[in-house]
Each structure stands twice: as C-alpha cells, then as structure tokens.
C-alpha cells in the first residue's frame with residue numbers, strides 16, 4: 382500500500398492506495414480523516430495495514446510534522462515530505478520563491494491539472510484558510526489568493542465585536558439580505574468567499590495572454606465548499622480531496 386497524508390491546519394486526511402491494482406486517481410482502498418487531537422491521542426488509523434511508503438503534504442507546522450514522522454518511523458514506513466518546487470508533474474510554479482507556496486496548494490494544482498488536462502482553471506480550496514489559485518492550460522501556476530476560511534471569518538467577528546455572536550453556516554444558507562444578526566453574519570462571510578471566487582474567475586478570464594478558447598474552469602474543493610457553493614453565481618465543478626489526488630500523482634512520477 383501507498384499511504385497519502387494531507388495534514389491541514391484543522392484535520393489530517395489520509396488514503397491508502399493499493400498499488401497492485403493499477404488504481405485510478407482518487408481510487409483508494411481506505412480513506413479517513415482525523416483531527417490533530419485524535420491523531421495525538423488514538424492509535425494511528427493506518428496502523429493495521431502493510432504500507433511500503435508514504436507521501437505527505439503538511440502545512441500544519443513542525444510539531445505535527447514531528448508526530449507524523451515518529452508515527453511513520455515506528456511502522457518503518459519511508460516518507461517523502463512534499464515541498465513545492467519550480468516544476469513538478471506538469472505544473473510550472475511561478476511563485477517568486479517556489480518553495481514558499483504551501484505544498485497543499487501545489488498538490489492541489491497538480492491534481493486539478495491531471496484531472497482537467499489542457500484546461501485553464503481557478504481552483505478554490507475552502508478549508509481553515511480559503512485559497513484561490515490560477516493555473517493556465519499549459520500548467521503554469523500563476524499565483525493566487527489566501528483569505529481566512531469561512532469559519533475563521535465568522536469567528537473573527539465574534540471575537541472582535543461586542544454585539545456579534547459566534548455562528549456557523551448551514552448548507553441551506555446563502556448570501557442574501559438577511560433580517561436577523563446570525564443570518565446577516567453568515568451571509569456576509571458567504572458573500573466574501575463566493576465573491577472572491579467569482580472575482581478570481583472574472584480576472585483570470587480577462588487576462589490577455591490566457592491562451593485558451595474556453596473560459597477557465599472554476600473548481601471548488603474543501604470542507605467549507607458545500608456552504609459556499611449555493612452562493613456561487615457562476616458555473617463550477619466540485620471535486621473533493623484534491624491534495625490527496627495530487628499526492629497520488631506525485632507518487633507515480
């Protein structure tokens with residue numbers, strides 16, 4: 382088995398790929414997700430499997446990296462830590478310092494380029510942070526945006542005002558002119574998220590050197606996508622687990 386790990390700022394997502402079966406992208410023998418705390422407290426979820434190697438994207442810092450490294454070491458699993466580079470798996474990374482790009486964003490771009498070859502796209506990943514990145518049909522990662530994620534945005538209002546409560550979104554809420562406080566907060570945060578995605582698509586579509594007859598795809602991913610999508614006024618595709626798919630692509634390079 383090949384173990385893929387996407388360690389994000391809130392949760393750790395993982396998948397096992399049965400490399401004997403010539404699996405498709407996103408075709409996993411096992412898949413799961415655990416919080417950092419559960420990972421620290423409980424048995425490693427993949428400990429019951431024979432794993433030949435692991436490929437890991439970690440944007441959650443050195444303490445979690447050490448925990449992951451120790452856990453993999455105990456199982457004698459060799460590990461490859463993803464670091465963003467200038468080029469990999471068809472993506473050419475135009476970040477000023479290519480290694481500064483979050484490796485989850487790099488893996489996501491690689492995944493979307495593999496799933497939608499020869500198509501320009503905006504990929505929005507709605508997690509702890511929301512990132513919105515632009516990739517050309519030739520696989521050039523132009524750059525992107527980092528915004529607070531939906532929950533962080535709403536929490537920052539509750540933490541920094543006297544009168545605003547802590548709220549969570551539900552999948553039935555949209556960005557509209559709300560007539561009570563809780564809905565108005567969710568509406569404002571949804572509008573900020575969906576509006577940023579729409580603006581990114583609009584600006585990318587208007588780039589003169591975007592060498593494509595088709596408008597860029599809008600790909601939406603991440604745990605908060607289901608809340609934001611009802612407020613999106615543009616055509617889009619929803620695809621889950623792009624970081625893990627990117628790691629699967631990288632593992633087969």
Ligand SMILES: Nc1ncnc2c1ncn2[C@@H]1O[C@H](COP(=O)(O)OP(=O)(O)OP(=O)(O)O)[C@@H](O)[C@H]1O
Nearest residue numbers: 389390391392508509530531532549550603604605
């Ligand atoms: N009820 C909710 N209301 C608002 N936002 C929510 C709600 N439930 C989940 N979210 C959002 O979804 C995110 C969880 O998404 P996901 O599971 O992809 O990511 P994550 O593991 O938190 O992200 P990362 O990979 O960045 O760590 C939360 O950070 C939050 O922004």
Ligand SMILES: CC(C)(CO)[C@@H](O)C(=O)NCCC(=O)O
Nearest residue numbers: 440481482483484485486510527
């Ligand atoms: C933006 C996040 C937090 C999204 O998970 C991550 O990709 C990250 O820590 N990036 C490093 C900074 C950058 O991508 O420019």
Ligand SMILES: [K+]
Nearest residue numbers: 390508509510
């Ligand atoms: K994040």
